[in-house]
Amino acid sequence: MTNHWIDIKNSDYILVMGSNPARNHPISIKWVRKAVEKGARLISVDPRYTATSREAHIYAPIRSGTDIAFLGGMIRYILENKLCFYDYVRHYTNASFLVNPGFRLPGDNNGVFSGLHGRNTPEGVVDGRYDKATWEYQRDKNGVIKKDMTLEDPNCVFQLLKKHFSRYTLDTVSSITGTPRERLEAVYSTYARSGAPDKSGTVLYAMGWTQHTVGTQNIRAMSIIQLLLGNIGMAGGGVNALRGESNVQGSTDHCLLYHILPGYLKMPRASQADFDHYNKKYTPKTVEPQSANWWSNYPRYSASLLREFYGREVPLEEAYRFLPKIDDGENYSWLTIFDRMCRGGFKGLFAWGQNPACSGANANKTRIALARLDWLVNVNLFDNETGSFWKGPGMDPGKIKTEVFMLPCAASFEKEGSITNSGRWMQWRYKAVDPPGEAKPDSDIINMLYARVRHLYEKEKGAFPDPIIKLRWEYGPKDGNGRVIHIDSHMVAKEINGYFLEDKTVRGKKFRKGELVPDFTYLCDDGSTSSGNWLYCNSYNGHGNMAARRGRHDPSGLGLYQGWAWCWPLNRRILYNRASVDIHGRPWAPSKPVIRWAGGKWKGDVPDGGWPPLSAGRDSRLPFIMQSEGMGRIFGPGLSDGPFPEHYEPLESPLERNILSPQFVSPVIKRWDFQTGTGTLNARATSDPRYPIVCTTYRVTEHWQTGVMTRWQPWLAELEPAMFVEMGRELAEIKKIRNGDKVIVRSVRGAVEAVALVTVRLRPLAVDGRLVHQVGIPYHYGWATTADREYGPGDRKPEVLTFGDSANLVTPNIGDGNTMIPETKAFMVDVIKKA
Amino acid sequence: MEEMAICIDVAKCMGCRACQVACKNWNCLGAEQTENIGSHENPPDLSARTWNRLVYRETLMPNGDVMWSFFNDRCRHCNPPSCAEGAEDVPGAVVWDDSGAVVYTDKTRELDFDDFFSYCPYGIPRQDPETGRIYKCTMCIDRITNGLEPACVKACPTGALNFGTKKQMLRYARARISELGPNANLYPGEDYNTLWVLPESEESYNLARATSARKHYRAAREPFSGVLAGAVFAVLGFLNFITQRRGKVADTEDNNR
Numbered sequence A: 001m002t003n004h005w006i007d008i009k010n011s012d013y014i015l016v017m018g019s020n021p022a023r024n025h026p027i028s029i030k031w032v033r034k035a036v037e038k039g040a041r042l043i044s045v046d047p048r049y050t051a052t053s054r055e056a057h058i059y060a061p062i063r064s065g066t067d068i069a070f071l072g073g074m075i076r077y078i079l080e081n082k083l084c085f086y087d088y089v090r091h092y093t094n095a096s097f098l099v100n101p102g103f104r105l106p107g108d109n110n111g112v113f114s115g116l117h118g119r120n121t122p123e124g125v126v127d128g129r130y131d132k133a134t135w136e137y138q139r140d141k142n143g144v145i146k147k148d149m150t151l152e153d154p155n156c157v158f159q160l161l162k163k164h165f166s167r168y169t170l171d172t173v174s175s176i177t178g179t180p181r182e183r184l185e186a187v188y189s190t191y192a193r194s195g196a197p198d199k200s201g202t203v204l205y206a207m208g209w210t211q212h213t214v215g216t217q218n219i220r221a222m223s224i225i226q227l228l229l230g231n232i233g234m235a236g237g238g239v240n241a242l243r244g245e246s247n248v249q250g251s252t253d254h255c256l257l258y259h260i261l262p263g264y265l266k267m268p269r270a271s272q273a274d275f276d277h278y279n280k281k282y283t284p285k286t287v288e289p290q291s292a293n294w295w296s297n298y299p300r301y302s303a304s305l306l307r308e309f310y311g312r313e314v315p316l317e318e319a320y321r322f323l324p325k326i327d328d329g330e331n332y333s334w335l336t337i338f339d340r341m342c343r344g345g346f347k348g349l350f351a352w353g354q355n356p357a358c359s360g361a362n363a364n365k366t367r368i369a370l371a372r373l374d375w376l377v378n379v380n381l382f383d384n385e386t387g388s389f390w391k392g393p394g395m396d397p398g399k400i401k402t403e404v405f406m407l408p409c410a411a412s413f414e415k416e417g418s419i420t421n422s423g424r425w426m427q428w429r430y431k432a433v434d435p436p437g438e439a440k441p442d443s444d445i446i447n448m449l450y451a452r453v454r455h456l457y458e459k460e461k462g463a464f465p466d467p468i469i470k471l472r473w474e475y476g477p478k479d480g481n482g483r484v485i486h487i488d489s490h491m492v493a494k495e496i497n498g499y500f501l502e503d504k505t506v507r508g509k510k511f512r513k514g515e516l517v518p519d520f521t522y523l524c525d526d527g528s529t530s531s532g533n534w535l536y537c538n539s540y541n542g543h544g545n546m547a548a549r550r551g552r553h554d555p556s557g558l559g560l561y562q563g564w565a566w567c568w569p570l571n572r573r574i575l576y577n578r579a580s581v582d583i584h585g586r587p588w589a590p591s592k593p594v595i596r597w598a599g600g601k602w603k604g605d606v607p608d609g610g611w612p613p614l615s616a617g618r619d620s621r622l623p624f625i626m627q628s629e630g631m632g633r634i635f636g637p638g639l640s641d642g643p644f645p646e647h648y649e650p651l652e653s654p655l656e657r658n659i660l661s662p663q664f665v666s667p668v669i670k671r672w673d674f675q676t677g678t679g680t681l682n683a684r685a686t687s688d689p690r691y692p693i694v695c696t697t698y699r700v701t702e703h704w705q706t707g708v709m710t711r712w713q714p715w716l717a718e719l720e721p722a723m724f725v726e727m728g729r730e731l732a733e734i735k736k737i738r739n740g741d742k743v744i745v746r747s748v749r750g751a752v753e754a755v756a757l758v759t760v761r762l763r764p765l766a767v768d769g770r771l772v773h774q775v776g777i778p779y780h781y782g783w784a785t786t787a788d789r790e791y792g793p794g795d796r797k798p799e800v801l802t803f804g805d806s807a808n809l810v811t812p813n814i815g816d817g818n819t820m821i822p823e824t825k826a827f828m829v830d831v832i833k834k835a
Numbered sequence B: 001m002e003e004m005a006i007c008i009d010v011a012k013c014m015g016c017r018a019c020q021v022a023c024k025n026w027n028c029l030g031a032e033q034t035e036n037i038g039s040h041e042n043p044p045d046l047s048a049r050t051w052n053r054l055v056y057r058e059t060l061m062p063n064g065d066v067m068w069s070f071f072n073d074r075c076r077h078c079n080p081p082s083c084a085e086g087a088e089d090v091p092g093a094v095v096w097d098d099s100g101a102v103v104y105t106d107k108t109r110e111l112d113f114d115d116f117f118s119y120c121p122y123g124i125p126r127q128d129p130e131t132g133r134i135y136k137c138t139m140c141i142d143r144i145t146n147g148l149e150p151a152c153v154k155a156c157p158t159g160a161l162n163f164g165t166k167k168q169m170l171r172y173a174r175a176r177i178s179e180l181g182p183n184a185n186l187y188p189g190e191d192y193n194t195l196w197v198l199p200e201s202e203e204s205y206n207l208a209r210a211t212s213a214r215k216h217y218r219a220a221r222e223p224f225s226g227v228l229a230g231a232v233f234a235v236l237g238f239l240n241f242i243t244q245r246r247g248k249v250a251d252t253e254d255n256n257r
C-alpha cells in the first residue's frame, strides 16, 4: 500500500476491484464504512456479486481478465471529458515529457508497441521481446528531458496517452468486458469526481488484479488513473494492494522473490562480474534539475548489505563475488522452477511454510515434479499434500523415489518477531506459548541447518566454501565453540537496521563503532556501515525497538498514529506525500492535510524528504523521489510489455479474437504450451468449445491459503467443509445442474470435484455479441483432509473432514509478462454433473 | 443485575461468522461434521453444539440487483420465557436470570424434550442425543455477570452485535430504525432481551427457515405488531449510549489484560 488500512476512512471515492475485502480482509470494511458514513461512494467491480458488492453504491460485473479494457475506458472517459486534475498532472507527472517520434502505439502497429521482435503466428507475435529504443524521451543537448507544459505536442506523453486510449470507447469496452454500458458510465463518472483537488479516491485491489498475464499492467492502468486524478500522496488516496497474508509485505521487503535482495536491491546477474559494474548498472543517473533520484544512493545500501552478510574482514569486492548470481536471460520464478523440476533438473526441495502441491498453478504438474526429486524437506505446522504427495491421488508410492523429511515448525504466536502489514507497518509480536513437541521457530531450524552445512564445508571443503564459511552469523547467544545456540529476534532486528562498524562522522555527526545507525540517510558506501535491509534502517536504533511502540495518539486526526509501531521508510505513513500539496506546500485538500509547509518547516506526516516546496526552486525536489526523473510515471518505459497498458486476452479466453487488435494474448509472456511431447501437462485450450466457461478463483473468510492451517481447525472446517463451484442459474439450467449437486470442473489440464452452488450472484455477460458464463472456485482445499483417502496408522485424521482437492488442478501454468505471477484468475473450464 | 440485552443490527452484519466461531470457542462447543449442500450456511441447523448461526438469503430483485441478507439466529431471551413454562415440573432446569438471560442447566436432562421444545415459539432448544441435556445460547451468562460482553459481541468486527442494558439497547434500536427508513423494524419486539433491528420486513430474512420448528409452538403469544414505527426517538440518548459503551469497552479491554 502507498497508504495504510486506517487511511481508507479518509477517502471520498473507493474503488474495490480485483479484491473482496468484506470476505478476505474483513477488518478493513470497518474503515470503508467509516468513509461511507462520511459520504464516500463505494464502487465494487467483480465477476461475481460479492459481500463487498453488497456494501457498494455501484456494482459492475466484469468478465474476468479484462480489467485493462475496463480501466482503459475510464482513462479515456477522464481525458475526453477533461476531468483530470491538470495542475497535478502538469507538475507531478511525466505527462509533459516528449517521447521519441519513432514511438508507435498499438492502434497503429498491429496491437503492439514499436520495437517488438518475436515469432509471428496467426494469433500475433509470441515469445516476443521489446527493443525499447523508441520508448526513450527526447532530450536537449545537456541530456535534460524535453517537455511541453501545454501538453499539446503530439509526441508528449499526455497526447500519446489520449491517442492510445481513444480506442477504448464505451461500446468497445462493454463488448470486451461484458459490463453493461450504463454501469461503465456510472463507475467512470463517479470515480472521476475524485479528480477535484480537495477530493481523494482510493483503489483496493488484491490478487484479482495481479494474477493475470497482464497483472502488472492492470496496476499500471490504475496508477495512471490515480495520477490523472491527483490521488497519489493524498490522505484517502493511493494505490493499495490488500496483501493476501499478514506478513507478505515483510517477506517481500526482505526478498522472498528470486530477483531481489533485501530492500528491493537487485539480485546480481552472472555478467555483472564486479561490484562496481553491478552498482553502476543499478544506480540511475539524472540531470533533471529538481530530481532527488533517491536510488542514486544505491551503492550505500548495497555496500551496507554486503557488510551485514560478511562483515569487515571480507573486502566488499570479495563479498560481492560470494553472492549467488542469476544467469543472464534466465528467471527462477515459481513456474520456471517447477518446470525444471518436472524435467529432472533438481535433486532436492525445501518446501518451507508452503504447500506447492496445492498452492501452485497447474497442481498436476507440480505433483509430478515432486516425484522427480531425490529428497523433499517439508517445513510446516501440519503434514500437507506436499509432504504426503507420494500417497496422493494418482500416485504409486512404490514407484516414487523421493525421500521426504518433515520438520515441524512453530506458529506465529509461538515465537517472537515482527510482521509487516499491507500498510508497511512493522509491528512487534511477543511469544504467547511454547511450540508443541519438537516444533521450532523457522529461524532456529535455519540456524541448525547452517551450523551443519558450515561444518561440512569446513571438513570437506567442496566447490566454493568461502561464501558459507565466511558468513557472519551474529544472531544469538553463542556456545563455547562459537556456535549460535538459538536465534534472538532482537539481534536479527538490529542487524537488519544496521550498525556503524567503525568510528565515523557522517554529515557532521559523530558515531562510535558498534552504534546502531539512526536511519538510512547515514548509511555509507565505503564499508563503514552495515544494514541487512536499508528500508528498515530506522526501525531499531538508539530509540529502541520502534516496531514495539504502542502510542495511541493521533494529532493528525487522519489515523496516521505515528507513535504506533513503525512504518517504512522512516516512519512515513503515506508515500509520495509531497504530491499532496501544491507547489507552495499548501495541501490540495485542506480538510485532510497529510503534510503542509508552515514557518519554514513541514508539518504532519514525515515528508518524502525535507526539502522546501517546489516553488523554492533549486533547493526543492520533485515528489516522486524513487523515479530518476522525479515525476509520477504515466508513461512507464521500464516494463517488459509496454509503456502503456494495452488489453490482451488471457492465455485462455472464450473469444476467438481480441476485439481491439490482431494481437491475441500478451506478446512477451513466457509460453510453455508449445512444448511438445508433454501431453496435457502444459496444455492450453482457448476458444475451445470443450471448455466454454470462464473460471476464476478466490478465497472464503473461513479458510487460509491452501487450508493447511484451517482445514485442521474444526470450527472453521465445519463452516466451509467443501470445495464448491459458484455458478449462475442460467448456466446451471443449461448444464442440468441443481444446487448442491456434485459436479466436476475440468480444464484441459485437470479436473476437480466440487459442490455446485447455484446463485443469482453470478450472471452471464454479453461479450462480443454472445453470452459468456463465468464460474468461480475457492482455492483452499486438498485431498489430505478428505474422507476419500486412506488413513494409515500414523496418519492423523482431521476432526471435521473436508471434501475436494485443489483449485489449482485446473489452473494454467502461465505467468505475467513482468513478474511471472501465474494467471489463476482467468482460464477456461467446463462443468459437468457427476454421474 | 440490571436488565441487559443484545441488539443485532442486521444492516451492519457482513456474514463473516466470527460470532459463530467465538461462541464455540468461549463455550467449548465441538464442531460438527458438516457438508456443503448448496449453501455457504453451516452448520445446517442450531444444535446442542451450535447456539447461533447465520442464515443467508439471496434474492434477485426485479431491477436486476441482488438482495443478500444475513440473519443471525439464536435464542430470543424472551421476557417472560415461554420455555420456562414447559419446565415447570423440573424446578431449576430453566433459570430466568435478572439480567434477562434465559439459561438452561444440567437439570434439563430430566425434561421430556419434545414436550419442552413445543413451548418455544422460535424453535430454539436442542438436545444432546447422548446425554439428554438441552442447550441453547446462554447470553454468555458467565461473562456478562463478570462485567464482560458476550463472546460473539466481542468478536463481531462490524458493530452488528451490540450489548448493553436493555434500556440502552432499545434506545440504540430505535435510533437505528429511524435512520434505516420506513421498512426497518424491531424483531421480535420489545419484550425480548435479544433484539434484532431488521432493515427490511421480517419476510426478507428467511425467519421461517431460521425458526423451522415454529409450527410446534403451543403457548400462545402475541406477536410484535410494529408499534415502534413512526415514533420519535432520542438521538441524543443514542450518542450518549455510544460514548458510555466506548468507556465500557475500554474497561473491559483493561480487565482482560
Ligand code: SF4
Binding pocket: B074, B075, B076, B077, B078, B081, B082, B083, B084, B102, B119, B120, B121, B122, B123, B124, B125, B136
Ligand atoms: S427463544 Fe425459545 S428458548 Fe429462547 S427464551 Fe424464548 S422461548 Fe426460551
Ligand code: SF4
Binding pocket: B022, B023, B024, B026, B027, B051, B052, B074, B136, B137, B138, B139, B140, B150, B151, B152, B153
Ligand atoms: S451470547 Fe454467548 S452463548 Fe449466546 S450466541 Fe453469543 S457467544 Fe454464544
Ligand code: SF4
Binding pocket: B012, B013, B014, B015, B016, B017, B018, B019, B020, B054, B070, B072, B155, B156, B157, B158, B159, B160, B161
Ligand atoms: S460477527 Fe458480526 S458481522 Fe460477522 S456474521 Fe456475526 S454478526 Fe455478522
